[in-house]
Amino acid sequence: MRIAIVTESFLPTLNGVTTSVCRVLDCLRAAGHEALVVCPGPAPSSYQGFPVHTVMGVTLRQFRVGLPSYDLERVLKDFQPDVVHAASPFGLGARGLAAARNLRIPAVAIYQTDMPSYLKQHGGRAGGIVEKASWRWIRHLHTLADLTLVPSSQTLQELSDHGVPRTALWSRGVDTVMFDPDRRHEAEVSDLRDMLAPRGETIVGYVGRLAPEKEVHRLAEIADLPGVSLCIVGDGPSRASLERLLPRASFLGYRSGLPLAHAYAALDVFAHTGTKETFGQTLQEAMAAGLPVVAPAAGGPLDIVRPGVTGLLFDPDHGGALRQAVGGLVADATMRERMGSAGRAKVADRSWAGLVDELVAYYQSVIEPSWSPRTTTAA
Incomplete structure (x- = not known):
């Protein structure tokens, strides 16, 4: 199969969209498919042997x-x-x-970023107007696709409520080899834990972009919990303000690959803060690393976290709910271990290879739809 991937973000920019596209391309190469990437420049001229075509780009808010x-x-x-x-x-x-519609090429759109909420948050007094306009635009552009794939049931319902047609659920894979509970025994992780918790504190951590839409300021609720060391992994425009808000927290900066896996392995509890996530990939990574997770009862985490089994969900509209959830896990090492093991088991079979097999099946469904005369078997 020949697939042209038109992406809003690609290397060297590192974010959730880039990561997903790269994992899809890795698996398409392994399965023997051909692909082309179209993305903003500058970018590498190729990836996994696939050609990369760049278009002119501009930088807005570090994107x-x-x-x-x-x-x-x-x-x-x-x-x-x-x-x-x-x-x-x-x-x-x-x-x-x-362009695909003009050329009569079947098209699949992947809905990943909650752009209306992002624009509302950054739109100031006009935020509500901007949000409504962006939903009109999203409804228009997704109407051009033969199929739109969304990562969670909550997002599926949201798109339906806004009139986006022809949607289906497609989740995300996780690297269970890179993110592994056994890394906790590696020397690099032991050294990191000694640095983060010199007095044997329970290490509670967040991983992700440091930006207003991620709502990392919520961690202030747990910053003074007794016996807790707060660790923040990531970078972004909110870092300076968060360092002022959380002066006792350890900021490790941006990490990827093995250093990121070591950071997860050094934690005891993973705390997620954003309420507008369409999925929550860092939750899956934390669960693969054997961590109990705490997340808002909103958006993508509702599909990922099984309350009381793999972690806890808190009411983001109730002050102190995050503190209560994290505090309960800090106080109970046995519960942390049980939830961490259950989380690892839940994501153990969510390989990117399996998810891309599902994606290729979705491709095939729009190339040869069930109603197509070409798929009708002769009597």
């Missing part, structure tokens, strides 16, 4: 944004894909979906 290019139709026509995959489309992705 590289691709500008819609009418050159896309020529690029797609030259590559002749069986399907176009639009990763978290908004600007460049919308143009990719329009």
